[in-house]
Structures are given as structure tokens and as C-alpha cells.
Amino acid sequence: MKVNRDKKDWGKYSAVGGKSTREVQRRSASSFEQELSQQYQSEGQLKMQEILQQLDNVADRLQRSLSVSDLMLYKRLVKDFLQEAAARAYLLKQEQGRSRRGRSLLVTIQTVDKEIDQMLDDFTRRKPEPMEVLEALDKIRGILVDLMV
Template structure:
């Protein structure tokens, strides 16, 4: 069962990367808002799925001696391989990512 899930996950990630590459090529030829929005959505989906499998977020709530609430959030790396893929993805796609970051700042 675990192997099936892992194969499905890998296929899904490959599909997302292929779609991102296709949209990226379109954007390099002709920059239009519809492709830019689709590119942003695909990148968000890819990063969301990849980080979900690479990291585990734990949240602990506690009270201090004075009764104040405190929240401790820790992030653990589950898979170094996925983390390396994420890093490679981010460094490989700097230019469109800079465009998206600028657009987000404008909003």
C-alpha cells in the first residue's frame, strides 16, 4: 500500500513539473496574465505537495508560570531527498519566481 502511494505521489509530482515547464516556456515566449496566474497556481500546488511530504510541522501549546499562553512550532525534515528537490526547483526557476514575487508585492 505504501509503495502504491509513493508511486502515485511521484507521478503527480512529475505531472506538475511537466505542466510548470510547459507554462514556463509559454511565459518565456509571451508574458500574459492568464499563463502567469496558471503558473503561480501550479507552483503553489507543487510546493504544497512537496513540503507536505518533506517536512512535519508540530505545534505544542503550553502555559508559562504566569499563565500566559505560548505556542511552540517545530519543523522536522522527513525526507532530505524531497528537500533537495525543492531547493533545486527554487534555484532553477528564479526568473518567473521573481516576476510572481513582484506581482504579489503590487497586490
């Protein structure tokens, strides 16, 4: 296939950076990007609030009667909350630490996991006082609320 190049028409086109070209001005962020970001944040907050409400319901059941099944449900809900928070970790204030392999970790998430594991260990080893369990549940809830803010 042969392309015919007519030298007469070359005057219509200007070189890059010539007088007839305009530079595209770049703004900080488009309104669409801002709206999308706001929707993503609000959807994440709503999901985290729903999980927190479920955690409160399970904590109320634990106040009435301590059971291993409710404790395991509480642990699963906390894990769900932490997964949601980790998925949106860039929206959170990140406190980063280093593991042995040099990976960045959210220190706050590790702290919550330690609290839950300690509470489960205490529950299985000995029958804790209800006030101790409620105190641990309150401490964990406080950490989770801090993650939401």
C-alpha cells in the same frame, strides 16, 4: 443469566504466559505495508511529475510571451506541487525551522514561495527582462526538482 463454571474443565485452559502459550513474533513490517508504502510513494511521484510537466509547459509559454495570466497559472501550479509535497512531507528530507509560535515548518517550501512572490512583484512593478524571468523560473524549477528527490 447464570454461568455454569465446571471446575473439571479448568485444566484445559492455561494461564497467560503458561507452557502452552506461544509468544507472537513481531516482524519489522509486513509485505502488505511495504507494498502499500511503495504504491503511495510511486503515486505521489507520478502526480508531482505531472504537475512539473504542466509547469514546464507554462514556462515555455512564458518564454514566448510574458503575461500575468500565465504567471498566475504558474503560481497556482507551484502551490499545487507544494501541497502535494507537503501532504507527503514524511517522505521528503525535512528541513525544519521554527515559527514564532514554535511550529515546525518546511523551510524549503517557504523558500519557493518567496521566489514566486518576488517574481510576481518584479513583474507588476516593472517590465522585467525575459532573461530575468527565465532565470527565476529555472531557479524555482530546480527547487521543486530537489523536493522530488
